[in-house]
Amino acid sequence: MSAAERDQDRASSRNGWLLSTPALIVLTLFAVGPLLIVAVYSFLTPGKYGNVEWALSFEGWRSILYTKDIFDDTYGLADANLTIFWRSLKLSMLTTLTTFAVGFPTAWFIATRPPKARPLWLFLITIPFWTNLLIRTYAMNEVLRTEGLMNTVLMKLGAISSPIQVMYTDTAVFIGMTYVYLPLMVLPLFAAIDRFDMRLLEAGYDLYASRLQVLRRIILPIVKPGIIAGSILVFVPSLGAYVTPRVLGGGKQMMIGNFIDLQFGQGRNWPLGASLSLTLLVIVTIALLVYVKYANKESAHG
Amino acid sequence: MTQANAIEARNVIKAFGQGASLVKALDDVSVQINQGEFFTLLGPSGCGKTTLLRLIAGFEMPTDGLILLEGADITYLPPNKRPVNTVFQSYALFPHLTVAQNIGFGLQMQGRPKAEVDKTVAEMLALVKLEALASRKTSQLSGGQQQRVALARALAPKPKVLLLDEPLSALDLKLRKEMQVELKRLQLETGITFIFVTHDQEEALTMSDRIGVMSAGKLQQVGTPKEIYTRPVNRFVASFIGETNFLTAETEAGGARLASGDFIAIAGMAAAGQVTLTLRPEQLSIVDPAAAGAIAATVTSLVYFGTDTHVNMTLRDGSEVIARLQSPASGDAGLLAGQAVGIAISPGAAQIVED
Ligand SMILES: Nc1ncnc2c1ncn2[C@@H]1O[C@H](COP(=O)(O)OP(=O)(O)OP(=O)(O)O)[C@@H](O)[C@H]1O
Ligand SMILES: [Mg+2]
Numbered sequence: 001m002s003a004a005e006r007d008q009d010r011a012s013s014r015n016g017w018l019l020s021t022p023a024l025i026v027l028t029l030f031a032v033g034p035l036l037i038v039a040v041y042s043f044l045t046p047g048k049y050g051n052v053e054w055a056l057s058f059e060g061w062r063s064i065l066y067t068k069d070i071f072d073d074t075y076g077l078a079d080a081n082l083t084i085f086w087r088s089l090k091l092s093m094l095t096t097l098t099t100f101a102v103g104f105p106t107a108w109f110i111a112t113r114p115p116k117a118r119p120l121w122l123f124l125i126t127i128p129f130w131t132n133l134l135i136r137t138y139a140m141n142e143v144l145r146t147e148g149l150m151n152t153v154l155m156k157l158g159a160i161s162s163p164i165q166v167m168y169t170d171t172a173v174f175i176g177m178t179y180v181y182l183p184l185m186v187l188p189l190f191a192a193i194d195r196f197d198m199r200l201l202e203a204g205y206d207l208y209a210s211r212l213q214v215l216r217r218i219i220l221p222i223v224k225p226g227i228i229a230g231s232i233l234v235f236v237p238s239l240g241a242y243v244t245p246r247v248l249g250g251g252k253q254m255m256i257g258n259f260i261d262l263q264f265g266q267g268r269n270w271p272l273g274a275s276l277s278l279t280l281l282v283i284v285t286i287a288l289l290v291y292v293k294y295a296n297k298e299s300a301h302g
Numbered sequence: 303m304t305q306a307n308a309i310e311a312r313n314v315i316k317a318f319g320q321g322a323s324l325v326k327a328l329d330d331v332s333v334q335i336n337q338g339e340f341f342t343l344l345g346p347s348g349c350g351k352t353t354l355l356r357l358i359a360g361f362e363m364p365t366d367g368l369i370l371l372e373g374a375d376i377t378y379l380p381p382n383k384r385p386v387n388t389v390f391q392s393y394a395l396f397p398h399l400t401v402a403q404n405i406g407f408g409l410q411m412q413g414r415p416k417a418e419v420d421k422t423v424a425e426m427l428a429l430v431k432l433e434a435l436a437s438r439k440t441s442q443l444s445g446g447q448q449q450r451v452a453l454a455r456a457l458a459p460k461p462k463v464l465l466l467d468e469p470l471s472a473l474d475l476k477l478r479k480e481m482q483v484e485l486k487r488l489q490l491e492t493g494i495t496f497i498f499v500t501h502d503q504e505e506a507l508t509m510s511d512r513i514g515v516m517s518a519g520k521l522q523q524v525g526t527p528k529e530i531y532t533r534p535v536n537r538f539v540a541s542f543i544g545e546t547n548f549l550t551a552e553t554e555a556g557g558a559r560l561a562s563g564d565f566i567a568i569a570g571m572a573a574a575g576q577v578t579l580t581l582r583p584e585q586l587s588i589v590d591p592a593a594a595g596a597i598a599a600t601v602t603s604l605v606y607f608g609t610d611t612h613v614n615m616t617l618r619d620g621s622e623v624i625a626r627l628q629s630p631a632s633g634d635a636g637l638l639a640g641q642a643v644g645i646a647i648s649p650g651a652a653q654i655v656e657d
């Protein structure tokens with residue numbers, strides 16, 4: 001390539017950038033703008049009836065982890081908040097693992113159907129998306145509640161003598177989130193498995209690998225991009241879940257999402273809500289970085 | 303038993319599908335393949351070559367019959383329990399592993415100690431001359447290099463039998479020739495029994511100790527390249543391997559009389575009715591039409607191939623015959639279309655084949 005040609009190339013790619021500036025400006029405004037507002041609010045003082053007063057304060061950030069004792073004004077660890085953080089993390093990780101455990105065989109099943117049948121199966125997987133999340137979650141309520149489907153069937157079968165209390169526990173939230181987020185795991189897994197060259201399975205068996213070794217040493221490493229994508233798609237919204245813990249966990253089994261909501265509502269502590277939101281963002285980012293780095297290291301010594 | 307066959311297939315039948323759509327990919331195939339042999343399965347597309355290999359590898363179970371490895375029945379043994387490795391037509395290299403890791407995969411799965419794996423991988427890399435590429439990902443290799451990795455990967459666990467399903471068909475002609483030499487060298491150096499599948503007859507003739515010619519799920523003939531070429535048992539084998547002329551003839555004592563009325567002497571022949579004769583074009587020569595025993599013919603056209611010249615002729619009854627002559631230095635065979643000539647046949651060249 002001559003120098004002149006190179007210059008021309010550079011010029012045309014510069015023009016491409018110019019053309020996309022309006023879009024970039026809009027994107028920046030909508031992505032960075034709200035985030036900035038949240039960041040600023042987290043350093044202000046709560047107003048009496050919600051909103052904020054324009055006075056610098058670090059109380060919002062401090063009260064994420066510490067509470068002020070109402071009698072002697074000393075600070076102690078905010079156990080209640082930590083419980084909420086821990087529950088959010090625990091439930092999100094459990095949900096991610098379970099959707100993977102259920103989603104992988106499902107995606108494998110779909111990807112190994114005859115090409116003509118695959119669209120139908122994918123279609124079935126996406127049907128839940130057609131219904132509003134809230135309604136689906138209330139439907140789950142119908143299944144799980146004491147006089148609900150699950151307990152009635154189990155009682156009729158004689159598996160249990162009295163109804164199990166599942167509603168308003170972590171278990172209910174976990175079951176609900178697994179149900180809601182399962183398609184988000186299945187779809188990227190399917191995309192990855194669909195690209196997988198099935199002839200490699202025979203190559204593996206031919207080279208003395210057992211079925212388990214073929215799964216661990218060949219299939220999983222090769223479809224890993226799909227596993228990572230699915231895990232992120234499930235884990236991130238799980239961590240910030242709002243509707244599911246609200247409906248199935250009742251008021252008590254709060255997750256970070258509900259806790260943030262509380263600050264902007266009854267809690268009337270917008271700065272705490274804002275700092276919690278940013279904390280959630282940071283937790284998600286760190287979790288993703290750790291996960292992706294770990295996942296890549298795995299493949300390096302494959 | 304002095305030395306068991308490396309592989310034996312006994313009356314193997316393999317059917318796919320049910321009822322009306324039933325296909326017999328293999329129809330009563332029996333073959334014995336010797337230890338250390340370079341055995342080639344040759345046949346047109348769809349004749350069942352891949353199916354036979356897959357049965358030997360263990361990817362499929364026969365509908366009926368037995369597969370034996372060194373005399374032991376392995377018909378229903380899963381592939382990861384058979385000391386048999388495959389070089390796949392598509393290579394099927396593991397894309398997430400490096401060249402060295404691909405080659406070491408089989409040994410690792412066998413649970414060999416790391417030192418042994420590393421040592422064997424190094425040997426294999428040297429054997430296929432890929433030392434410089436050991437830590438590359440396989441997607442960054444050329445077709446020929448991938449081919450070598452596939453070979454090294456299959457050879458590394460030192461299998462008793464190596465199966466190769468058209469391993470060269472994806473390569474261009476020059477690379478193909480190189481790899482043919484390479485394969486032969488590897489087989490001699492390792493002493494491993496090779497079962498090689500191809501539908502290229504020249505490849506089969508040049509590389510094999512023995513060839514099994516297949517057609518429509520049946521093994522038509524098994525023999526050395528020379529046997530297959532010079533003594534084909536039937537019309538299919540004769541025409542699939544090399545070019546040939548077929549002529550119908552009536553046998554008589556001491557020879558056969560062609561439909562044109564000409565007589566071809568065949569030692570030890572007794573009258574046995576109508577037969578089909580095969581005559582290889584290079585076994586024919588053009589002589590003076592008046593020469594003793596010459597078959598009268600008329601030249602219809604000449605085709606110059608460089609080293610050879612093909613002479614297309616018709617006999618008196620109109621049947622067509624091709625002779626292949628070595629081109630003279632001048633390139634001009636000294637024949638003209640329409641010229642009346644005589645054909646002489648090398649002794650022993652005329653073979654009777656079944657239809
Ligand atoms: N899994 C299968 N299901 C149904 N029919 C099959 C299957 N595998 C092979 N066949 C049929 O069996 C016959 C033999 O196939 P095979 O693949 O062994 O042929 P081949 O000799 O290897 O041909 P090629 O040279 O084209 O590779 C074909 O008619 C094929 O359609
Ligand atoms: Mg084949």
